[in-house]
Amino acid sequence: MTEHPTRILLVDDQELLRAGFRIILGSQPGFEIVGEASNGSEAVELVATLQPDVVCMDVQMPVMDGLEATRRIVADPALTAAVLILTTFDRDDYLAEAxxxxxxxxxxxxSSPEELVAAVRIVAGGEALLSPAVTRRVIEGFAQRSAPEQPAAVEPAAVASPQLGSxxxxLTEREREVLQLVAQGLxxxxxATELFVGEATVKSHVSKVLQKLALRDRIQAVIYTYEHGLATPRG
Structure with a gap:
């Protein structure tokens, strides 16, 4: 039985970078590059017509940036593509919006070619990927914006903040501990090492936390925790 290959759309306004990504990802077994776009507007159109599994999305592009393109792709119930943002951190505010x-x-x-390949496999499998370097940047950003004012009064985030349930x-006391450690980038x-428990136990706690708070993944858990003043960065 032949498995369906992971269909990938490359989106970047720099042709040289797209060529590099094409070489790295196109040479991997189980990956298929189905198209390329040079701006967000083209990306939205191609996602609708090509139905890729993963979109490797740049942020700063002409016509429509990667953030707006991502919003449109994710908001369309007819589209199932997972978006992997590739960033250089030129703008800190881009990260929170992404x-x-x-x-x-x-x-x-x-990142290394191996890290790129692993990232595509992770998001294609339905998981969320937030690299440690990105997590630290998120934490720093939220910490700076939260202090010393009221943490809940964060600017227009309401538009796209996670839909909160309970x-x-x-959460139980242990689930709160786990949530706060997730928010610190662990x-x-x-x-598991921090709490002296098994990794399977941690996975179970994380799953329950996401379910109880109606959060999609760890990424939304980080946003939730810092926007609601429920954790502070490690010193």
Missing amino acids: LRAGASGFLLKN DFGA SNQEI
């Missing part, structure tokens, strides 16, 4: 736009993963453009009080393995 998080809220609903992307499934975030990776630095200077409140924080619905992996399941690191959380």
Whole structure:
């Protein structure tokens, strides 16, 4: 039985970068590059017609940037593509907006080819990817914006903030611990070490936290925690 290949759309206004991504990803077994776009508007159109599984999305592009393109792709119930944002961190504010736009993963453009391949596989499998470097940047950004004012009064984030279900009080004490450690950028393995439990136990706690708070993934958990003043960065 032949498995369906992971269909990938490359979106970047720099042709040289697209060529590099094409070489790296196109050479991988189980990957198929189905199209390329040089701006967000083209990306939205191609996602609708080509129905890729993963979109590797640049942020800063002409006509329509990657953030708006991601919002439109994620908001369309007819589209199932997962969006992997590739960023250089030229603008700190882009990161928070990209998080809220609903992307499934975030990776630095200077990551290794192996990290890029792994990232595509992760988001194609329905998981969320937030690299440690990206998580630290998110935490720093939210911490700067939250202090010393009231954490809940964060600017127009309401437009795309996660849809909240039961409140924080619905979580058990251990689930609150796990949520706060997720928000500090720790992996399941690191959380297991911190709490002296098995990694499978941590996965179960994370799953329950996301379910109780009606959050899609760890990325939304980070946003939720910092926008509601439920955690502070590690010193």
